[in-house]
Amino acid sequence: MHEDVKHVSDQTLPALTDSVLTGPALTALGWSAFFADQIGEDDTGLVPMRVATVHRARMVAQSLSGPVRLVLPPRANTADYAVGDWILAEPATAVLVRRLERRTLLQRRGEGGGAPQLIAANVDTLFIVTSCNDDFSPARLERYLAVANEAGTTPVIVLTKADQVADPGAFRDQAATLQRGVQAVWLDATSSDAAMVLAPWLGVGQTVALVGSSGVGKSSLLNTLAEKSGDDAQLTGSVREDDAKGRHTTTSRSLHAIAGGAMVIDTPGVRSLHVSDLTTGLDQLFAEIAELSPECRFRDCTHGHEPGCAVRAAVSAGTLDPARLERWRKLHEENLSNTPVLTGPRGNKTARPGRRRR
Incomplete structure (x- = not known):
């Protein structure tokens, strides 16, 4: 956010009223009935805001009157809040009172938990x-798809720099095979036509997030969608010609308004995304493997060496891509390793590092 952030004393913040909760201005920020249903009598007079930036010691939220620097209560930790969160704050002091329950949450752990x-x-x-x-890496895209599936968000693969290749459709077709029903589109991130390509997901009140490696054009795409230029624009970086890798130009997550009415969350580039805490995300990503697994002789089949494995039989028959099985196995093992396991008596459980299946 490049707007001037005001302290609460510099502006009038509208408190919670029926007209505020149902008004188009709050809806444009992403408010919906899901959040309105969480408001009770004890919240009367508080201000709804959406977290726009999170730093180590401070947070800025977007209110109906503009960006406001929040005052955190004692013992509050900014690490417990994400860009896109809805919070309620005191109108006179901007003290954060409570966070509303999230509808979706994208998160990750480092390697090893x-x-x-x-x-x-x-x-x-x-x-x-x-x-x-x-x-372009199918294995990396599958990691993002698994995380999106687990969070309950709708993934869309966006292929940039389509103007620099002869056949961008070939990249799109390959991306569309990575998960049943996933949509993939190609565009030039610097062209005004990009907004038209992505319009189905950019309606008023919708929230999208941009993720991907450095140098793929996320900041350029944000500038195009939000019509940012000059000092307001996100910094963009060049890409090394030898390996197509870029420099980190976005250093923190931030919430921005899109010209068409949606909100977009920009994120720093990620070199490697380690998967963890996946329960259904992998099954959705590798649906062809999940559907064959019940036919295996052993319920906990690893699809590696056990007799009677229906998955390996499909590979042998040529109906399942062996590369897909190998990528499934890698993500499955990584998920086991990085996901902490709760142990101990009920009510006093502690987390220990995940395990690897032998």
Whole structure:
């Protein structure tokens, strides 16, 4: 956010009233009945805001009167909040009172587990951005798809730099095979036509998040969609010609208004995304493997060495891509390793590192 952030004393903040809760201005920020249903009598007089930036020691939220720097209560930790969260605050002091329950949450852990890092909250559509060059990696895209599936957001693969290749449709067709029903589109992130290509997901009140590697054009796409230029524009970086990798130009997550009425969350580029805490995300991504698994002789079949494995039989018959099975196995093992396991008596459980299946 490049707007001037005001302290609460500099502006009048509208408190919670029926007209505010049902008004178009709040809806444009992503408000819906899901959040309105969480408002009770104890919240009378509080201000609804949406978290726009989160830094180590401060947070800025978007209110109906503009961006406001929040005052955190004692012992509050900014790590517990994500860009896109809806919160209620005191109108006179901007003190954060409570966070509303999230509808969706994108998060990740580092390799080997550890505390999860919150990526974005209350996202309707996840734009997984890659480019029509050496950055295009089915294995990396599958990681993002698994995370999107687990969070309950709708993934869309966005292929940038389509103007730099002879056949961008070939990249789109390959991306569309990575998950049943996933949509993939190609565009030039710097062209005004990009907004038309993505219009189905950019309606008023919708929230999208941009994720992907550095240098694929996320910042350029944000500038195009939000019609940002000059000092208001997000910094963009060049890409090295030898490996198509870019420099990190976005260093923190931030919430922006799109000209068409949606909200977009920009995120820093990610070199490697480690999967963890997946329960249904992999089954949705690798539906062809999940559907065959019940036919295996052993219920806990790893599809690696056990006799009577229906999945390996499909590979042998040529009906299942062996590369898909190998990528499934890698993500499955990684998920086991990175997902902490709760142990101990009920009511006093502690987390220990995940395990690898032998």
